[in-house]
Amino acid sequence: MAVYVVGDFLRETRLRKGYTQEEVSYGICTPASLSRIENGAQKPGRLILEKLFERLGTENNLFNSFVSREDMELYSAIQELIRNITDDDVAKIEAQIEVVERLAVNSSELEHQCLYFAKGELARQKEKDNEKAMEMYMKAIHITLPDFDGKNPLRNNLLTFDEIMIINSIAILYGNSENVITAIQLDMWLKEYMENKIVDGKMKTTKYPMIMYNLSCWLEDKGCYREELRMAEQGIDFCVKYGNLALFPKLVLNKGGALVKMGDNENARKYLHQAITIFDAMGKLEIVQQVTAWCKDNCEFEI
Template sequence: MAVYVVGDFLRETRLRKGYTQEEVSYGICTPASLSRIENGAQKPGRLILEKLFERLGTENNLFNSFVSKEEMELYLEIQTLIRNVTDGDLQRIEEQIDIVDRLTKNTSELERQSLFWAKGELATQKYGNNGKAMEYLMKAIQITLPDFDGKNPLRNHLLTFDEITIINSIAVRHAENTSLLTAIQLDMWLKEYMENRVVDGRMKTAKYPMILYNLSCWFGSEHCHKEALDIANQGVDFCVKYGNLVAFPRLILNQGIASVELGQIDNAKKYLHQAVTIFETMKRMDTVEYITTWCRNEYQIEI
């Protein structure tokens, strides 16, 4: 039986996928450092190891990285910050930002990438300041992708999961500033990247459906309803296959909205009923009220 150490696995995976050391290490470490890691001459830290695996389209599920007490504390606090942002708990986001900010004062910029992303999300969620949010998001993404201008995809670059999250947030900010074509361009880049470069895993299951949801919304806003329906269908199929229940009802709702716009009323009623039922089960009665009122006022459809 072959026995792998982390350097062997990184090298063989990289070569099998046809990536250069420069592509995989870009913005994370130097190519020389990656070479030493692959040859067993350098032990990577937790974060660098994690990001290198992500650039290879997977998660670090096989290899443990021994870390200090301080590194573990920082890792746990960053994970808490990410959860708080996802939950939209503004008070906890602010409190956690202060904690992570303090813990990363003397670390590398790489350790602060999630912090800047969280500051950008807070600037939007609490203060509605998209300009400030974009400043933080660009500061975050350019730590590892210094060539990215916030608008034009870097299709030849490999991405980490954090980079995908940040670019998606940048796309959302563009959409909120009515730059829908830029938002669509960015999330289509992410959609194609995740389809072609990222293997099935926990992070893909979490992020990919939300990118499809955004795209189906934005195509609909641009009156490209067939494209919106096709992407919503794709998202629903993925959620069913991989069990993402967060994006699932939203994508079904978008199936209904696109079907209405295309004049497919019977299908629209089916999808809208399904979405309402799921939101009722989730006790999201505000959303149920919004959907039923919208259907009644805009299309004279009773749900």
């Protein structure tokens, strides 16, 4: 059985995928630093190592980097902040920002990316200040993608999971401000990137259904019901395959809504009823009431 050190594994994976050192290291470290890491001449920090693996489309489940207690404490705090963001837990995001800020006083800009992103989420979700949220998102993304203008996809760039999360949040801002075309353009970029560049992993399982749900909603806003249906069905299939059911009922609901708009009332009723049943089992009674009322007002049938 072959035995790898981290540099060997990074280099072999990069070469197998056909990426240059410049593509993988862009915004994370210099190509020269990556070369030294691959050759075993430089020990990477835990966060840098993780981001390099993410650019290669995988997660760092195989290697650990020996770091100081302070570095490990900051890394753990950042991971907790990412979990809070993923869970949309505003109270925990606010509290964890203070923890990370205290630990990141003397750290590099890379460690601040998640901090700026979290402040953007707080501005969008709690303060309802979209202008401030966009400012924080752009400050975060420019740490590793300085050429991104906030609107046009950089299809030649490799992405980390944090970059995918930030770009998705930027798309949500555009969707909320009725700039739906830009929102669709950004999330279609992320959808295609995750399908083509990222192997199966925890972050893909978490984020891909959200992107499919966003796209199905925005395509409905533009009256593209057949495309809405396609996105919802792809999202449903992914949720079933990978056991991520958090967004499953919402995707089923969007599938039913698309079928209503396309005049397929028989199948629409079936999927809307399924969505309501799941929401009811989850105790989401407010959503059940909203969907029931929508069906009564917009459909030729009642649920």
